Amino acid sequence: MNTTPATPPRNTEPTPAGVREELDLTMFVPCYNEEERITGTLETIKAAMAEVPACTYEVIVVDDGSKDRTCEKVAEFQHANPGLPVILRKNPRNLGLARGFVETSFHGRGRYYRLVCGDNVEPKETMVTLLKLMGRADLVLPYYPVLPGKSVVRRAISKTFTFLVDLLSGYSVNYYNGCAIYRRFHVMRWAPYNYGFGFQADLITMLLDEGATHIQVAVSGSHYVKEGGRSPLNFRNFVSTGHTLFEIFLRRVQRIIYPPRPSPP
Amino acid sequence: MTAPVRQWSTPDGIREELDLTLFIPCLNEEKRVVPTIETVRAAMDGLAFSYEILVTDDGSRDRTANAVEEYIQANPGVSVRLHRNPGNSGLARSFVDASFRGRGRYIRLICGDNVEPKESMAAILRQLGQADIIIPYYPVVPGKSPSRLFISNLYTRIVNLLSGHRLHYYNGHPLYRRYDVMRWASYNYGFGFQADLLTTLLDEGATWQELAIAAVHQEKGKRTSSINLRNFLSVASSLLEITSRRLKRYFYPSISTGLVARPTLLTPLSPPDPLPIMNDATTREPQYQHSLDLVKESGPASLGLMTNQAWHDDPRHLVFTLSRYKFVAKMLADRAHVLEVGCGDAFGTRIVAQSVNQLTATDFDPVFVADVTRRMDPKWRFECRQHDMLSGPFPGQYDGAYALDVIEHIQPKDELAFVSNIVKSLTKEGVLLLGCPSLQSQGYASPPSKAGHVNCKTGETMRALLSHYFHNVFVFSMNDEVVHTGYTPMAHYLIGVACTRKDA
Numbered sequence: 122m123n124t125t126p127a128t129p130p131r132n133t134e135p136t137p138a139g140v141r142e143e144l145d146l147t148m149f150v151p152c153y154n155e156e157e158r159i160t161g162t163l164e165t166i167k168a169a170m171a172e173v174p175a176c177t178y179e180v181i182v183v184d185d186g187s188k189d190r191t192c193e194k195v196a197e198f199q200h201a202n203p204g205l206p207v208i209l210r211k212n213p214r215n216l217g218l219a220r221g222f223v224e225t226s227f228h229g230r231g232r233y234y235r236l237v238c239g240d241n242v243e244p245k246e247t248m249v250t251l252l253k254l255m256g257r258a259d260l261v262l263p264y265y266p267v268l269p270g271k272s273v274v275r276r277a278i279s280k281t282f283t284f285l286v287d288l289l290s291g292y293s294v295n296y297y298n299g300c301a302i303y304r305r306f307h308v309m310r311w312a313p314y315n316y317g318f319g320f321q322a323d324l325i326t327m328l329l330d331e332g333a334t335h336i337q338v339a340v341s342g343s344h345y346v347k348e349g350g351r352s353p354l355n356f357r358n359f360v361s362t363g364h365t366l367f368e369i370f371l372r373r374v375q376r377i378i379y380p381p382r383p384s385p386p
Numbered sequence: 387m388t389a390p391v392r393q394w395s396t397p398d399g400i401r402e403e404l405d406l407t408l409f410i411p412c413l414n415e416e417k418r419v420v421p422t423i424e425t426v427r428a429a430m431d432g433l434a435f436s437y438e439i440l441v442t443d444d445g446s447r448d449r450t451a452n453a454v455e456e457y458i459q460a461n462p463g464v465s466v467r468l469h470r471n472p473g474n475s476g477l478a479r480s481f482v483d484a485s486f487r488g489r490g491r492y493i494r495l496i497c498g499d500n501v502e503p504k505e506s507m508a509a510i511l512r513q514l515g516q517a518d519i520i521i522p523y524y525p526v527v528p529g530k531s532p533s534r535l536f537i538s539n540l541y542t543r544i545v546n547l548l549s550g551h552r553l554h555y556y557n558g559h560p561l562y563r564r565y566d567v568m569r570w571a572s573y574n575y576g577f578g579f580q581a582d583l584l585t586t587l588l589d590e591g592a593t594w595q596e597l598a599i600a601a602v603h604q605e606k607g608k609r610t611s612s613i614n615l616r617n618f619l620s621v622a623s624s625l626l627e628i629t630s631r632r633l634k635r636y637f638y639p640s641i642s643t644g645l646v647a648r649p650t651l652l653t654p655l656s657p658p659d660p661l662p663i664m665n666d667a668t669t670r671e672p673q674y675q676h677s678l679d680l681v682k683e684s685g686p687a688s689l690g691l692m693t694n695q696a697w698h699d700d701p702r703h704l705v706f707t708l709s710r711y712k713f714v715a716k717m718l719a720d721r722a723h724v725l726e727v728g729c730g731d732a733f734g735t736r737i738v739a740q741s742v743n744q745l746t747a748t749d750f751d752p753v754f755v756a757d758v759t760r761r762m763d764p765k766w767r768f769e770c771r772q773h774d775m776l777s778g779p780f781p782g783q784y785d786g787a788y789a790l791d792v793i794e795h796i797q798p799k800d801e802l803a804f805v806s807n808i809v810k811s812l813t814k815e816g817v818l819l820l821g822c823p824s825l826q827s828q829g830y831a832s833p834p835s836k837a838g839h840v841n842c843k844t845g846e847t848m849r850a851l852l853s854h855y856f857h858n859v860f861v862f863s864m865n866d867e868v869v870h871t872g873y874t875p876m877a878h879y880l881i882g883v884a885c886t887r888k889d890a
Contacts, residue, residue, distance in 0.1 A: 137486035139564065141401045199836075203825060204798040206840050209833065227397035227569060305399065309568060310486060314627070364630070368573075371623075379616070 136232070140306045146178040146255065147229030147305055151221045152239035156190040161241035163198045167205060169248040176252060179206040181225050182239070186215035191239075219313065219320035226308040234305035243300065247340040255302050259333035260325065263340045264296035282322070282362070289370040290326040295337055297322035307333065315368070317361025326369050330376065400565050403752050405435035406514065407488030407564055411442050411480045412498035416449040420457050422500040423466060429507035435514060436756065438465040440484050441498070445474035450498075478572070478579035485567035493564040502559075506599045510561055518592040519584065520561040522599040523554035541581075541621075548629045549585040554596055556581035566592065574627065576620020585628050589635060688761045690731025691754060707791075708734050709867035710821050710881065714788045715741040717819060717883060721786040727775050727808055728792030732758040736766045742786065750774035776800055779810035787812055788819040793851075794839045801841060801851060809855045814887055820852065821881040824863075824874065845874025848882040856884035 136142050148166060152159050159182070166180055184192050195209045210228065212221065218236075226234055233255050237243065247263070254261045268276070279298070286297055298321055311331065313323035329335065408426055412419050423439060430437055443451040454468045469487065471480060481495055492514055496502060506522070513520040527535070538557070546552050557580055570590065572582035588594065669675050689697055696703045711734035718724050719741040729735055729747035731754055739745045745768040749755050758770040773780050775789075776796070787808050796804045808818060823831065825842040843851070845861050852859040862869050863877030874880060 137483075139401050139407075139486050139488050139568070141399050147399075200829060203828070203842055204840060206797065208837065211833070223569075224397075227399045227565070229399050306486070309399070310482075312569070314573065 136306050140309065141230055142232045142305070144177040144179055144231040146176055146233045146235065146252070146302075147225070147231030148178060148180045149222060149225040149229070149234065149236050150180060150182045150239050151185055151218050151236070152182060152187060152191045152195075153185045153215060154187045154189045154191060155239040156187070156194050158241045159191055159194050159239050160198055162237065162239050163195070163202075163205075163207060165241055165243065165245050165248065166237060167202065169245045169252065172245075172249045173252045176255070179208060179229065179231060180237075181208045181210060181229060183221045183225055184209065184211045185217070185221055186212050217316050219316035222320070223308065223312040226305050226312070229305055231305055233302050234308055235302045236300045238300065243342055247342055250340055251300075251302055251338060254336065254338060258336045259304055259307065260328060260335035261302040262294060262296070262325070262335055262337045263299040263301065263342075264294075264337055265299065265342045266339050268342055282319070285366060286319075286322045286326065286369060289366055289373060290322075290329070291373055292326060292329050294325065294329075294335075295339075297325055299340075299342075301325065303328075304333075313365070315361050315365045317365065318358045319362040319365030323365045323368060327372070330372055397565065400568070401489055402491045402564070403756065404438055404490040405492065406437040406511065407484070407490030407493045408437055408439045409442065409481060409484040409488065409493060409495050410439060410498045411444055411477050411484075411495065412446060412450045412454075413444045413474065414446045414448045414450060415498040416446070416453050418500045419450055419498050420453055422496060422498050423454075423457060423464075425500055425502070425504050425507065426496055427464065429504045429511060432508060433511055433514075435511070436490075438467065438488065438490060440488055441466060441468045442480045442484055443468065443470045444476070444480050445471050476576075478574075478576070481579075482567060482571040485564050485571070488564055490564055492561055493567055494561045495559045497559070503600070509599060510559075510597060513595060513597060514561060517595040518563055518566065519587060519594040521553060521555070521584070521594055521596045522558040522560065523596055524558065524600070525598050526600070544625065545578075545581045545585065545628065548625055548632060549581075549588070550632055551585055551588050553584065553594075556584055558599075560584065562587075563592075572624065572627070574620050574624045576624065577617045578621040578624025582624045582627055586631065589631055684763075687763070690733045690761060691757050692731045693733040694731075706864075706867050706879075708737065709869075710790050710864070710879070711735070711737040713862075713864075713869050713881060714738050714790065714819055714821075718742055718786040718788070718817065721817070723782070723784050724786040724788070725780060725782070725784040725808070725811060727780075727787060727789040728795075729758065729770065730754055730791075732768075732770060734790075735768060736763075738788070739766055739768050745769070746771065746780075746782070746784070748773040748775070748780055750776075775804050775807045779807045782811060783813050784811055785813045785815055786817045786819075788821070790819075790821040792822070793820050794822040794842045796841055798841050802854065805851060805855060809887060809889075812887065815885075816887065817883065817885045818852070818856070819881060819883050820848065821864075821879065822848075824877050824880050826875050827878045843880055843882075845877070845880060848880050852882045852884040855888055857886040857888055859884045 150159075150162060150166070155162070163180065163182075170176065170178060182195050184195070192209065192211060195207070199205075199207050199209065210225070216224075222236055235251070237248070251261055251263055283295070283297055287293055301321070307328055308324065311324060311327045313320045313327070315323055410419065410422055410426070415422070419441065423441070426439055441454045443454070451468060451470055454466070458466050458468065469484070475483070485493055494511065496507065510520055510522050542554070542556055545556050557577075560580070566587055567583065570583060570586045572579050572586070574582055667678060669678055693704065696707070715738045718738065721742045723744040723746070724738065724742045726732070726735055726738065726745065726747040729749045732747050735745065735747050747758065747768060747770045749772065752772045755770055755772040762770070771780075789808065793801060793804070805820075812818060823839065823842050825844050828836055828839065828842055845863070849859050849861050860883045861874060862881045862883065863872050863874050864870070864879035864881060865877060869881070
């Protein structure tokens with residue numbers, strides 16, 4: 122584990138009275154046609170949580186309009202593990218990752234919030250590493266020095282995106298599209314408008330603008346390309362990412378012209 | 387213009403304990419903030435809604451905050467909270483922040499300069515629950531200059547043109563669902579903020595009702611003009627967002643129906659008005675006249691939050707739920723004082739209360755406790771208190787206790803603490819009944835009825851749990867309304883009856 126220097130931890134920000142916090146962590150597991158992998162994901166979560174026994178948690182699996190047996194697989198897992206706090210929510214059709222991420226933050230009850238991809242791409246050890254850092258800062262941002270399975274083109278696009286966000290925002294974050302640990306209330310309060318590829322960059326830069334503290338953690342992961350999956354390289358994502366970058370830049374200009382606003386409530 | 391009511395359930399992560407949060411932002415309002423609070427109280431006096439007042443001092447340089455603090459001290463019975471922004475955050479940002487601090491199901495902004503008459507306020511708030519958004523507009527605004535009127539009308543027309551919606555006014559102070567403000571609040575905190583929020587909600591399928599209201603336009607002495615470069619840029623940004631959303635809806639129609647994620651009907655917290663029944667009406671057959679007289683005297687009974695939902699979604703469900711209460715009533719008949727743990731809306735509690743001498747019901751959720759208290763019938767009065775059994779035993783000694791449909795929501799690691807705390811409140815002769823869906827039934831249960839079930843029992847695990855604390859444990863099976871001693875793996879529901887405490 123390698124954590125980069127961070128601003129001093131700040132975990133004392135009170136949760137507003139209107140937000141219910143009853144657990145340490147809400148894990149959001151989005152699924153779209155993951156019948157082959159969702160059980161593995163839940164098993165990985167179960168194994169990881171066994172290594173952080175003090176952490177109270179819930180797992181909210183959101184089936185994003187799958188056409189396969191994803192829901193049945195989750196139900197079978199629930200049946201076989203009645204003691205585990207696994208909740209299944211079903212979107213009547215595909216609403217997309219980012220929207221599901223924001224919607225679920227309102228349904229969770231954890232103090233912290235994390236996305237765990239439904240395709241079981243994250244090793245248990247990575248999950249445990251990150252969970253043990255939960256609470257050290259408002260944002261725990263993972264990055265992947267090596268990501269086996271990711272093509273050269275994808276790596277180049279990813280690096281370009283990170284470079285552009287850093288340039289426009291003025292921050293220096295190694296990776297914006299990892300599965301960070303957030304304060305759940307921050308996701309609710311500063312939910313991004315744009316639901317495309319750049320939604321996490323929008324959210325992270327917004328939180329940094331608002332004075333959130335962060336640490337960056339080097340972890341291992343792998344990249345998985347689902348057979349028949351949709352490519353993220355399409356016109357809609359391109360426009361959405363352009364919009365996100367514009368918003369990030371606009372906020373920086375605003376910060377320059379108008380002095381920083383006070384911290385969140 | 388009215389659209390049909392289409393309310394949805396509140397997500398679990400939101401705390402809703404009251405009907406209404408009234409948010410009062412203030413900037414240098416030391417003379418007017420207390421009269422504003424008084425006006426709000428006067429408006430609320432005639433309405434049967436529970437509410438709180440949140441005052442935000444947005445960086446005042448005068449004694450605004452002190453005036454509010456003095457008011458709070460002088461009126462301890464009034465639910466007023468003060469928040470001080472460290473600097474001037476602006477109206478829109480303070481409004482969004484307040485939506486996170488509030489605990490009401492609905493929220494409305496009331497300006498801190500006491501400009502809104504009590505009657506207008508009451509007229510808007512009276513519509514609470516009639517639609518997702520109640521949008522006031524002002525056909526006549528005496529005192530507003532022609533140039534301001536012109537700008538205001540022009541702005542409304544532009545927003546209507548760009549958004550494709552058709553509202554009379556975007557800058558009134560609508561009554562919103564608080565969750566909607568939290569979920570869909572805009573980043574743009576300028577003059578165009580409300581138009582952005584309203585059009586987003588309408589894009590998302592929210593229902594609305596417009597209401598013509600009488601207004602008074604009040605010019606204060608020295609005040610920053612709203613016509614400046616920052617507001618101009620902010621409004622342009624809002625208009626750009628509104629246009630961009632409309633284009634998105636046009637090109638990608640599937641993205642604009644967020645309500646699909648939250649379609650459940652929600653019961654208003656406050657009871658509806660009594661049914662209008664003619665005072666001189668009589669039934670054709672005299673034996674039914676008492677039914678009519680009872681409603682005339684006391685009004686119709688209200689079902690309660692959960693029962694109302696069951697009656698709406700799955701009426702049959704009510705029958706087997708109530709049959710469990712009847713079984714408990716038979717088992718605990720003539721007990722001196724019985725404790726119910728996890729009463730929910732306590733609709734079935736009356737069945738047990740009918741058989742025992744005294745009953746106290748508890749639930750960990752204050753929303754349900756408030757609902758039970760509000761609906762309490764003087765003829766069937768019982769004590770209802772908020773208590774989380776995981777936090778410790780409930781005070782008092784009881785010779786009977788029961789918890790129906792509770793243990794399956796308790797994490798297995800906490801179940802011993804839960805039962806042990808109930809047992810601590812029992813006398814040595816006390817009897818405990820626990821009821822929950824069987825583990826085997828979960829394969830057939832619908833997703834709503836399974837939600838939150840983390841600890842359903844088999845016959846063996848129910849017996850084992852109760853045997854920790856009692857010498858005698860009897861496990862009964864239930865299928866629909868029938869209680870029997872049949873094979874527990876085929877039971878839909880299990881009830882464990884335990885007596886003779888091991889530690890007594």
